Amino acid sequence: MLKGKVHQYGANVDTDAIIPARYLNISEAELLTKHCMEDIDLDFVKRVKPGDIIVADTNFGCGSSREHAPLAIKTSGISCVIAKSFARIFFRNAINIGLPLLESEAAVDGISNGNMVEVDLEKGIIKNLTTGKQFTAKPYPEFMSQLVKTGGLIEYTRQRVASNKSNRFYERRS
Amino acid sequence: MNLAEKILAAHCEKKAVTPGEFINVQTDLILSNDITAPIAIKEFRKIGVKKVFDPKKIVMVADHFVPNKDITSAEQVKLMRDFAYEQGIMYYDVGQMGIEHCLLPEKGLVLPGDVIIGADSHTCTYGAVGAFATGMGSTDIAAAMATGDIWMKVPPIIKFIYHGKLGKWVGGKDLILYTIGQIGVDGALYAAMEFTGEAIDNLPMDGRFTMANMAIEAGGKAGIFHVDQNTLDYVKLRAKRPYKVYEPDANAEYAQVIEYDISKMEPQVSLPHLPSNAKPVSKLGKIEIDQSVIGSCTNGRISDLRIAAEILKGKKVHPKVRCIVIPGTQQIYLDAMHEGLIEIFINAGAVVSTPTCGPCLGGYMGILAGGEKAISTTNRNFVGRMGSTKSEVYLANPAVAAASAITGRISSPEEIK
Ligand code: SF4
Numbered sequence A: 001m002l003k004g005k006v007h008q009y010g011a012n013v014d015t016d017a018i019i020p021a022r023y024l025n026i027s028e029a030e031l032l033t034k035h036c037m038e039d040i041d042l043d044f045v046k047r048v049k050p051g052d053i054i055v056a057d058t059n060f061g062c063g064s065s066r067e068h069a070p071l072a073i074k075t076s077g078i079s080c081v082i083a084k085s086f087a088r089i090f091f092r093n094a095i096n097i098g099l100p101l102l103e104s105e106a107a108v109d110g111i112s113n114g115n116m117v118e119v120d121l122e123k124g125i126i127k128n129l130t131t132g133k134q135f136t137a138k139p140y141p142e143f144m145s146q147l148v149k150t151g152g153l154i155e156y157t158r159q160r161v162a163s164n165k166s167n168r169f170y171e172r173r174s
Numbered sequence B: 001m002n003l004a005e006k007i008l009a010a011h012c013e014k015k016a017v018t019p020g021e022f023i024n025v026q027t028d029l030i031l032s033n034d035i036t037a038p039i040a041i042k043e044f045r046k047i048g049v050k051k052v053f054d055p056k057k058i059v060m061v062a063d064h065f066v067p068n069k070d071i072t073s074a075e076q077v078k079l080m081r082d083f084a085y086e087q088g089i090m091y092y093d094v095g096q097m098g099i100e101h102c103l104l105p106e107k108g109l110v111l112p113g114d115v116i117i118g119a120d121s122h123t124c125t126y127g128a129v130g131a132f133a134t135g136m137g138s139t140d141i142a143a144a145m146a147t148g149d150i151w152m153k154v155p156p157i158i159k160f161i162y163h164g165k166l167g168k169w170v171g172g173k174d175l176i177l178y179t180i181g182q183i184g185v186d187g188a189l190y191a192a193m194e195f196t197g198e199a200i201d202n203l204p205m206d207g208r209f210t211m212a213n214m215a216i217e218a219g220g221k222a223g224i225f226h227v228d229q230n231t232l233d234y235v236k237l238r239a240k241r242p243y244k245v246y247e248p249d250a251n252a253e254y255a256q257v258i259e260y261d262i263s264k265m266e267p268q269v270s271l272p273h274l275p276s277n278a279k280p281v282s283k284l285g286k287i288e289i290d291q292s293v294i295g296s297c298t299n300g301r302i303s304d305l306r307i308a309a310e311i312l313k314g315k316k317v318h319p320k321v322r323c324i325v326i327p328g329t330q331q332i333y334l335d336a337m338h339e340g341l342i343e344i345f346i347n348a349g350a351v352v353s354t355p356t357c358g359p360c361l362g363g364y365m366g367i368l369a370g371g372e373k374a375i376s377t378t379n380r381n382f383v384g385r386m387g388s389t390k391s392e393v394y395l396a397n398p399a400v401a402a403a404s405a406i407t408g409r410i411s412s413p414e415e416i417k
Helices: A029-033 A068-075 A088-097 A105-109 A142-150 A153-164 B003-010 B037-044 B071-087 B100-106 B121-129 B138-147 B172-183 B205-218 B229-236 B302-312 B330-338 B341-348 B398-407
Strands: A002-008 A053-056 A080-083 A101-103 A116-120 A125-128 A134-136 B022-026 B029-033 B058-061 B090-092 B115-118 B132-135 B149-153 B157-163 B192-196 B222-225 B256-261 B268-270 B278-280 B291-294 B322-325 B373-376 B392-395
Touching: A029 A068, A053 A105, A053 A116, A068 A088, A080 A105, A080 A116, A088 A101, A088 A142, A088 A153, A088 B138, A142 A153, A153 B138, B003 B132, B003 B192, B003 B222, B029 B037, B029 B100, B029 B138, B037 B071, B037 B138, B058 B071, B058 B100, B071 B090, B100 B121, B100 B205, B100 B330, B115 B121, B115 B138, B121 B132, B121 B205, B121 B222, B121 B229, B132 B222, B138 B149, B172 B205, B172 B256, B172 B268, B172 B278, B192 B205, B205 B222, B205 B229, B205 B302, B291 B302, B291 B398, B302 B322, B302 B330, B302 B341, B302 B398, B322 B341, B330 B341, B373 B398
Parallel strands: A002 A053, A053 A080, A080 A101, B029 B058, B029 B115, B058 B090, B115 B132, B157 B192, B157 B256, B192 B222, B291 B322, B291 B373, B373 B392
Antiparallel strands: A002 A116, A116 A125, A125 A134, B022 B149, B268 B278, B268 B392
16 A cells, blocks of 8 residues: 655656756666756655655656656655556556556546545555545556566566576567 | 558567557567666666677667766766677767667668667657657666567557648658647557658658657657658668568558648747647747757758758858757768768858767757757757756757758748848
């Protein structure tokens, strides 16, 4: 069960807002996190507490493919992101590295900045503790929930390679 | 099946695939760069294999911050370089490098019918040659470097048909800015965009690269073009391995078909801070600029430089404007030199840089101060993209960027006599 205070943002929060490109000459999560959300919310890093939740409108994480973005969010202590929709690459990256994402229009409309929210990831249930309202998120497709359960893409691939005893899965195509 | 589905089906050993289906696709090329490779390499080391699955199908390009702008970026490239030599994969460093999405097509590394994945969102550029190419994250690339395949969800395909003939100063950039303006920055979210129609048939390869490049700016997973004589002429000089041309079925299904008549289209400019804020250049009013950037993986190719030079020839860049020209690759740089374009730029008062992403992502080589405005042929105008969060970026084609550099305000090329 995840529980935390809500940091709310609008639509189209892009990866340059989540982690500006000027810091991409580093790749260590702890260093990156210091600049998380800096260009749209200078105090985010000071305010955020472990377990807190980001709630945003549509197309969260649009823009570049930088995995630095979900990594910075995860390392900042954010336990999950709830949005009306996510940009495709951000979605992959987050699932791959184990930052839970939940899609729910009703939840985003029914939650305000600063509310306390509780999330049951397994059931996809989002509860606004401040207002008492409850919402359900879209469930992950089966393959993705398997990926999440295994512990992300790297662990999934590690097990796959180990059971195959090699990384030759196909005859070469050309 | 449509073109994208045909390619994907052939790469997962299936007779057919349908949108929404999860598949495991084999890849023909796996790309990463000096920003995304370091994380990919760290993750690759955790998988438990010593060697990449096939060094001939993996490429790394140092392009975002090179020649290195500072110590930390030098450390990142060193990490990538060491790995590249250790694994014997294809690697392009200073002297051979170019902006990845200009470089790989030029080198014949991306070919029709390929499935290409890259840890860079603009990997979708290669759809211009009739490949299925899509951007992912570093972890995806790490896993794919180990096994050669990657999970994917088959996207729905939106078909765009462009009717009419393009005007003199209107090109691929204007078509794609207009399209994003119409459908929005999430108008093609999770979908692939297929570009067709009379205007596309007449669009040279460079313009197609520009359009496919910006599919991601509409949220698209890929942008794809049919292979025609243009494509074949382009790839046959470059390809060093066999490739396969797939044809969509006559009765192929699409999630949506969108048609535009572009015969009266003006050059488009996207206002800050979203690529979807596109407007015809004549509708902008007076917007003074401090910088004009002509380059990037969107518009840093030779025909882009030719257009800019045609306008700048014999003219002077406005004294209050910094005009920065960045050829996309060493070859483009060389061609521009042979054709006398570099001289035109320098005589006009522009600077010409060696290939780099540089200012496109606010890296270096043209960072904006607070309150400054730039016209740029790049692909993103998000808050802070080219420097200060109080600066502004306007996206346009190279003709508009060159004309604006001369007048000092955003201008139509028609204004330059
Ligand atoms: S030129 Fe800009 S958009 Fe293209 S790869 Fe470089 S940073 Fe990315």
